[in-house]
Amino acid sequence: MNLYTWKDVESHDKRDDKWIVIDGEVYDITQWSKKHPGGSKVISHYAGQNATQAFNAFHSDISIPSKYLKAIHKGSLKEEEKQISNIDQDFQNLRETVHKLGMFKPSYWFYGLNMFHVIALDVVAYFILRYFGIGWMPFIISLAISVVVQIQSAYLAHDFGHTSVFGTKYKIDSFLERICLGFMKGGSAKWWNHMHFQHHAKPNVLNKDPDTRLEALFVVGDVMPVKVAERKKDSMPYNWQHRYFLVIGPPFLFPVYFLYALNRHILTRREYLDFFFTICYWTRYWYLYGGLLGFTSALAFQLVMRVFESSWFTWVSQSNHIPMSIEEDDAKPWLRLQLNATCNVEKSAFNDWFTGHLDFQIEHHLFPTMPRHNLYKIQPLVKSLCAKYDLNYEVKPLLKSFKDIVRSLKKSGQIWLKAYTRFHGSNACNNNSS
Known part of the structure; x- marks a missing residue:
């Protein structure tokens, strides 16, 4: 059996050369990604990374996709490279707990x-x-x-x-x-x-989450406005985006x-x-x-x-997303990735109906195959794990969550304006804004 290091795996993150790791095993998804039932991009976004938690999150029964992994198996990580981080281990324990509690059983x-x-x-x-x-x-x-x-x-x-x-x-x-x-x-x-x-x-990862591919009309977060300002001299007047x-x-x-x-x-x-x-x-x-x-x-x-x-x-x-952090991919653990990009809305009977239970967006992102009527039941367990790792578990009133969309767009627009002025000068900015 071939043995690899994380450095070996991370070098295979190209369009025509893609490896991922699931439970310490290395797989070559270069060709398989084209036939992946969930689409080629969703699996390719983890090229060169640990896809264990994403793999578990997306599949209701991992025994079904596991049958297809044998044909693309390349080898294993070296034993000293297999150590799981504490946050991943704790999240895996949480997943097993909610399974035992029957939270994946629908009504x-x-x-x-x-x-x-x-x-x-x-x-x-x-x-x-x-x-x-x-x-x-x-x-x-x-x-x-x-x-x-x-x-x-x-x-x-x-x-x-x-x-x-x-x-x-x-x-x-x-x-x-x-x-x-x-x-x-x-x-x-x-x-x-x-x-x-x-x-x-x-979620909220630039160049990977389709919901962040907005630069034709909008810039979001703190990183994207600067990059767009540096790259594009002729662009939208993003400092007005919170209005248009x-x-x-x-x-x-x-x-x-x-x-x-x-x-x-x-x-x-x-x-x-x-x-x-x-x-x-x-x-x-x-x-x-x-x-x-x-x-x-x-x-x-x-x-x-x-x-x-x-x-x-x-x-x-x-x-649930635009007011949160929007960054480039740095291979965050699943729990940090989802909490970095997601917040909740306060629960009520109306909010459950009005949002389709996406007032529990954090729980939904952590466990996307869980029936939505069970999401509120696991909230205390998720909150407890977030507190252990000092992760911001944010819950807002519904109307405040709407207002925060506009506030975040205004903030991102101002970041773009300052960066655009720095890169292209105030005259260019005035011409663009007009």
């Missing part, structure tokens, strides 16, 4: 009722227009209910995408994810997983960027099954609402619905 009543309430509201939204006419009041009520349907479908799809419901029966989760994202929303499960799994693997974010950020993420990106992914990757479910959504929508409202009103209904859905989703999803 089918919970998910069944959630699915029922989404389908029921979808039916109600349509029949309000059908039986009460297309006046302003029925139109607005139906529109509001449809926004709820779209968001709650997304939350359910999020659970199914993480195999949080059926676990080892991942094909059922995959099918239901396509129902919720494709048939109910006109989205692409493959595109969402491709983006979202990268986010979970390396309100206009072009939340309202247009879904109806513009997501619509373009997911359809591009479907077509370029030839995702025929996603294409089928997307066509089903649009056929259903235009048959029901087009025939009822007419083309112009049905189009307006769809666009306004997407703007409100987009705003809801953006404020919720970014409140």
Whole structure:
């Protein structure tokens, strides 16, 4: 058996030469990454690093992917290199504890009722227009209910995408994810997983988390603004981003960027099954609402619905991450990585529903396959471990978490402005800002 040092492994972090370590064993993922069910990038982000905790976090049953590791096994770390850090060992102990407590077992009543309430509201939204006419009041009520349907479908799809419901029966989760994202929303499960799994693997890590690839419009954190200022002389006036974010950020993420990106992914990757479910959504929508409202009103209904859905989703999803640290990859242990990039929102019945239980974003990021209705139960254990390692476990009121998005954008914009002035001079900055 070949024996390696960490220095050996770390040298294999290239696009065409990628090794990872799982439980002290070394694997060559150069070719396997292209066939990886979770996408090539999510596994490649750990090239040259220890992927043990990420591997455990992403798979409901590690015996299934473990079968594929034999073919790409290169050897082992030398015995003296296998020592696990205290923080990783303690986190592994926490994982075993929550497994023993049954926290990875879903409540089918919970998910069944959630699915029922989404389908029921979808039916109600349509029949309000059908039986009460297309006046302003029925139109607005139906529109509001449809926004709820779209968001709650997304939350359910999020659970199914993480195999949080059926676990080892991942094909059922995959099918239901396509129902919720494709048939109910006109989205692409493959595109969402491709983006979202990268986010979970390396949250708030520059050049790895897709949610930080914003420099066309925004700079975030403390590091990115300086790098963009140094590299780009002609760029957006980022010192105003906290203001124009309100206009072009939340309202247009879904109806513009997501619509373009997911359809591009479907077509370029030839995702025929996603294409089928997307066509089903649009056929259903235009048959029901087009025939009822007419083309112009049905189009307006769809666009306004997407703007409100987009705003809801953006404020919720970014409140947990944008105000946190955003840095380059330095191979942090799993616990430090997730706590560095994530915060929680205070629990309440409304917040649970409004955020799809992402008010417990820290616990969700640590254990992404855990059913969301169990996340609050493990909070005391997570807090205790964070306290042991002096990690900031941050919990905010919902409205404060929204305000912090704007505050962090303003701060990052000011960092960019100072750096831009330093690199290019005040005149260049004035011309750019104007």
